[in-house]
Amino acid sequence: MWQLWVLVLSICVWSPTYINGDTKPADASALKVMYSSLNSPSQLTGWSSSSGDPCGQSWKGVICSGSAVTELKLSGLGLTGSLGYLLSSLTSLMILDMSNNNLGNQLPYELPPNVQQLNFAGNQFNGGIPYSVSTMTSLQDLNLGHNQFQGQMGDIFGQLSNLTTLDLSFNTFTGNLSQSLSSLSSVASMYLQNNQFTGTLNVLANLPLQNLDVSNNHFTGWIPNQLKNINIQSGGNTFTSGPAPPPPPYTPPPPKTNPKSGSSNSPSNSNGGKTSGIGAGGVAGIVISILVVGAIVAFFLMKKRSRRPASDVEKFDNDGPFTPLASNEVKEMKSIQTSSLTNTKTLETSASMKIRPPPSDRHKSFDEDEFSNKPVVVRKTNTAPVSATMYSIADLQMATGSFSVENLIGEGSIGRVYRAQFDNGKALAVKKIDSSALPSQASEDFMEVVCNISQLCHPNVTELVGYCSEHGQHLLVYEFLGNGSLHDFLHLSDEFSKPLTWNTRVKIALGTARALEYLHEVCSPSVVHKNFKSANILLDMELNPHLSDCGLANFIPNADQVLNHYTGSGYSAPEVAMSGQYTMKSDVYSFGVVMLELLTGRKPFDSLRPRSEQSLVRWATPQLHDIDSLAKMVDPTLKGLYPAKSLSRFADVVALCVQMEPEFRPPMSEVVQALVRLVQRANMSKRTAADDQGGRRADDTDIPEQMF
Template structure:
């Protein structure tokens, strides 16, 4: 019997050994598999992706085309040159082991997806048709070494959010139509070796690149001005097709240390500076030279300080106190420039903006106030307020232009009326349709009127896919108007609460409501956590959330409440009552957390279909927050609260998680409300889970206000 048992045991072991590779082969991480299924569907299930399957759960074991794995995790996605179109889906952000994503040489267009693998080392989006800016999620990829978005159709200025990309070695943004100045955060790209910016519309100087350890730099065919920094003349620099200044560059301000490139450890020598000897290159600057430099700086500084103190001593005491109480300005001025023009600081930051120009020790994310070279500033005569710097990258319209486009501001073209003024539909001769906001004189009193172009300059620098874009302005004959992009589907308030014609009265399906909440949350996250200083919106409500043709949200009036602090706060026709955080009612002080509260109220509107305050309802139900908050964690009560227009077509778990986010946002104590980045993360997780309940709740029967996207199962 013993030999039989031994034979049986041997047979069992043999079976286990034979079956083990099969078990391992089918062990792709479920999160990665789910993300690739979403990607496949978003790409319209292309036939060229062999082995891919909308229901497949083992991309690694089934050798899906372009997919590389390590163990159970997907590490590379290479889909270059396959003629793909569609989108990259919304779930790539969950693929935390992917380090290489290459979708170059395809036919992708529109917006670059926000949710990209967060731990990428290489990202290649080149040679596509992307045209809607770079998502700031890329700026948080601290492991990124190679970034290529060349040969697309990107037009927007770069946001100033790249300070964390210290591992980036190669950056290629060439052959787009990007505009604006280079962001200050480029100076933090301490690992950069090659940068390709050619064939864009960049303006300003390239001074921000002076200290980078670059070996290769191509800035050809842009609109750069100023002088080429000396350190960049010693590298492989391609610079033709710009408007460089000729002649010697102006000397730096007294006490400014000489600009030197930050050399990489593998290239310690670098090129000798002009006038240095070979001995100096080998042994460094001598101690005597250092002492001489220090003494020179001290002497010059003492002379400047003497005249500065003498000048200040002649001013009235009230003037000195006034200057001392002003916040530090991002536009830096030398001591000599300060004595040259006592009013120069107020030229760029009027005192009425002090609340939005807090002291900031890091470079501002967007150069909002500079429309000419800082080097050129020292040559100019003192600037009066009336000649404030013109806005950058926005068009100046005449009153005649806007009157023609709006039919002399005919009531038939009236889109709405808010606390800043009326908004009109404007159709121009070339067929372009825009929205014109005519600012009330009460919102912009006479003492701020001269600073209107500064306000426009600040607002024009806000660029985000979910923030309504400012495209122009008009300031003539005492009239002040802002020209924005036009969104054809009106406001979220209109869709949720107004009785529209039969063509437009179809309810938003649940997943579209989540999509609108997520897009609005991302807009607020951008204002709160990307802009520096942070921007408090102060007027978050459904009437300020505009929907485009695809029903994507765009937050309007962003920055206006901060930049026009004396604006009329009167409630408009849609009603601001019900959105205001308790602490604002008590103190009148708006903060980031009061924006979070107002956003929570908007989410309640999306959940219930009710107005924030409705006097037509019983007294206990008039305040939406007061009525809904106690019921948010009771699933039975919650299902009764849901907008009846949804007709039960929603996942119960989804509305429960949605309600959990609402409960956090509308807490009475502001310190307990989450930052918007956490709200975004929660809503992204909710969207990702929505794929698991696909086709379960009959969403194919629901429709959107325009009959579009009604069959989608995920936002």
Template sequence: MSVDPWLMLMLMFIISSSCTFVINGDTDPNDVSALMALFQSMNSPSQLNWNGNDPCGQSWTGITCSGNRITEIKLPGRQLTGTLGFQLQSLSSVTNLDLSNNNLAGTLPYQFPPNLQHLNLANNNFNGGIPYSFSDTPSLISLNFGHNQFQQALNLNFQKLTSLTTFDVSFNSLTGDLPQTMNSLSSISTMNLQNNQFTGTIDILADLPLDNLNIENNHFTGWIPEQLKNINLQKNGNSWSSGPAPPPPPGTPPVTKNKGNHKSGGGHSPSSDSGSSDGSKKSGIGGGAIAGIVISILVVGAIVAFFLVKKRSKKKSFGDVEKLDNQPLAPLTSNEVHGRNSTQTSSVIDLKTFDTSAAAISLKPPPFDRNKSFDEDELPKKPIVVKKTVAPPANLKSYSIADLQIATGSFSVDHLLGEGSFGRVYRAQFDDGQVLAVKKIDSSVLPNNLSDDFMEIVSNLSRLHHPNVTELIGYCSEHGQHLLVYEYHKNGSLHDFLHLPDDYIKPLIWNSRVKVALGIARALEYLHEICSPSVVHKNIKAANILLDADLNPHLSDSGLASYIPNTNQVLNNNSGSGYDAPEVGLTGQYTLKSDVYSFGVVMLELLSGRKPFDSSRSRFEQSLVRWATPQLHDIDALAKMVDPALEGMYPVKSLSRFADVIALCVQSEPEFRPPMSEVVQALVRLVQRTNMSKRTFGADQGGSNRGGDDQDSLDM
């Protein structure tokens, strides 16, 4: 039976159309949710025409899909505004994100698509720091942050970014030296660092396979490495050293002028040419020299073998004390120190501990022959230390992952309270009606290999008790997850009160603002001067000041930055936001005095109602400290600085004294800033000398439907 070919074509078309519908329809729900969050954070731009709920099936503008997963988001030059939201990490199949040439602003979210290969955010108004989380995205091939307002140091660890070929941070305000880990960029070919405020030398870039390097208009010093003189290098506008460069340290390998990926114009180095005619003479290695090298290798191998055998034969002979004089030093256990009759069991100790606990034993090291090879195991660089197991604090409750998942709706967006430098915070409501806040620490902040440290962190946090410090209630450590459970404060953060307009929230009256300042000052006085050792908070900002039902302040994240290792690189949310002291940008180090500065910025925020850094204002007024400091001692100018929301309802003398405290705290030289105990005393005197009654403020000022406002006293 013959078949009509047109009928066959029609059937094939129908089948292919139905297959296409199945493939393109019903976009992954997580992708849809993340894309809608991005859409809303960008102020719902109508020019994108993103309608419906199926980006892949409906071919949304700028969206590319594979199957039902979004793989590319390309929206350059679309006049987009707003921010990037906080759900980008859900787009696990996205490899290309291009939002360049728009008007997007704010700080970058901590998490981006985990498998991102190409990111282009150039020519926007982003500020703050570049998130440290990019350090854990090994798939990255190109990163472009050029022409934005990023500030502070470049706190990235480049060790995992071995696939990165293009890196552009040009035309920002980045400071500090280049990270040492940049020497891990084994695939980099183009790097644009121009028009920033980088300092130090560029020696770390010498051995990279660069073809193009632009470092113009920075504060670099030193000499241009020889290896970089054969590439497309733009270096003007720096403070380069004149004259010949100093000789390299002894043992430094000779400079290779023509690297494989450098465009030097020739395929062979001079050494290869010199060896083409009378090889052995020009290379300096004759037949006798080669024989000498072979003999030397054999001798060294014999010596190494001798020491290995010697080590194994004497591994358990430490009981014979006299033989220690002739053995290489190695870490000794406490049992070996005290003899076989000792019943003490402890971890391996270092040499100093051994020397004081068994002074009678001779620890004279053997003579060291610099020309003799040895087994590195014979002389360990560090004593092996066995970590002590930290018992769970008795005053805290241990929660299971299952308990917290139920209480937070599986950590849903509906329960999300906020996102900070260390992770996200969720509202958790338990079956007994109790409401708590759960901080889910990001894996890049505390990876699995530091799980043993988590209980020590919890133990340290459990010792912090103060009425103005958010109390730790419990913890969870299961399946590589690390979570902290805190008390919950219903009125949210000070940042919300000051900067997020809400019809249900009335502005804070002057009384409440002084109350907040005094409470946080007392919290910092406790951390700095009562805790032993002192605790540097490192992350003082309005978003970390929580208000309870009575508008009493509670400082959150206290101790986290001090107890979690290597957090200086993680604190990117503060970078460029206006809270960090000037010396932090230069040294990367946080101190008690840098906390005092950040607290002064919060006080200035309370006084003016302005954000510490606001890119929407004119250039002169973007930095709150820079704009306000010259006016703090001018009473007329001060009156114009006050938050308009106060409507003039404040005591003039109280305002002036409040400004005097701010001026002390935000001084550029850290040594001139007062300790927090003096700040507390100054604020207490301010309260005592000022009439804080309702008659001063007006009974109708500053109420909040979210909580009561104590207008009569500061609860001294």
């Protein structure tokens, strides 16, 4: 009997590593996912994606304190792939060093929350700095140098009072320095060299810096005097030499006169009283004059602003040789649209949203031969609070291969999207929302998000099929569109891909315009998309567009902060970069940028192009009304197969949408009308040319018959 007790005691003493393990389960899971995401490299000795104990078995580069992983040092190992999606589970990690490897794509949006030293230098990471960095209050050393990060820095440094070293050198960051840098009360060294920063260094003036390198950027103005006594490298900029100008003189307001006290500063009148130099009647006259002039100026400004968008859009009816719609037809269309909007009863839903069916006339068929006249149908929801299907986390893990890299089909500012293949053969898309956008404890907020999004119903809006809310995880399940995104078609095409025809590009523009019109002018309250871009326009097998992420940023509490961090993508309207506020007009601007993508085949921001051509809007806008320049801008993959007049009218719509002033951009209903008129005229011209020339057009005769 005593031999049996000895055997049991031996197992308990000598085998703890293999039964319970020395590592916290969350830490072990995070490292196993990382190993798989790094393509299971052989140089990570001891690592495994399915079993093992990182602390108990001394995995390469892993340092533990007790059962917690506290340091992860994997520098210079030639690693590839990505870092996985569970880094936020490493709550005890203080040092993360992945420098000098071959890692690429964007950084994970969720990073170890309590890390003190974060080193990703010498890789090929791109995109922006993850917003989750802004919550890492223990961070002391952040090194992102020698990568391919781009866009604006973002206001993410407001809570990083412990940061002592910041290295963003040798990237392609643009724009002015973030105002949140002024909150870095402990920073001693800052390396910003070899980027494309602009503006001044004033935000750094009062920081306790000892070392500063801002060389080889596009800074202007004067170097603050406070920075001239530190170790500063400033060459390769256009700083103004000489002393900085003094601040503008401050003129204090005149002292208020106390009627009960005498003032030697006021001249006395002959009666011993006091006067202001001009009589009270004179003051009143001046005030009244100012008010009258101001009212007149305001009247003409408001009149000009209110008339400009309408007149600009109506010019489509008066230019070019195509036969415009008769004036009575235009009035009839507008009256039908107005009556259909005002007479339609609002459908009450179980959610906080009210959805009205859109006016049917605005959704006329794109082309009678190719597209059927499908009215937009709004389905009444069930009386249950949420009509979408509830999935378990186990079901989604099984369908996505535990959210494996192989099933990762997209990554955005709010979360990652995975392809889910179920046993019944149906494929769906699962979006895993990052905790930075929706904290794990916000289950009630998530259910409100699901309830609201499930009410959205439009042929050009991706349908929400289901959801999952378990163990602090929040996931949305959408219909799966296997043809990829518009971004993929335009920018990731290979030599075997068939480029989008001009016909298809106009169809995509019109379909997405109808989707935005639905969100802005049909839904009640209106839904601002906030993240409109070509990557969120999914295409089905017939290349019909389906706008994704509709309502997501509008209903998630922290979405604005996350999205504002990526304002350097080229899609954001100028006012968003300044105020961080999204409106329907900022959506219109982003739509105009996507139209420019369709027209030129270029990315909204491309750091690989010459500096004057990196910003698509800035480069293209001056050329939109020049016929010769416009022809040179067209996507070369079209090989000239487009009608010049249709192209010109398309460019006119773009010019309206990307205007700098939000109030001058048209509402989406007018954009839809302009695109519909473009198509109607093209179809009319095609039929007329065929009748007059026995099947051949009067102009653009080299364009195949399926084109306009």
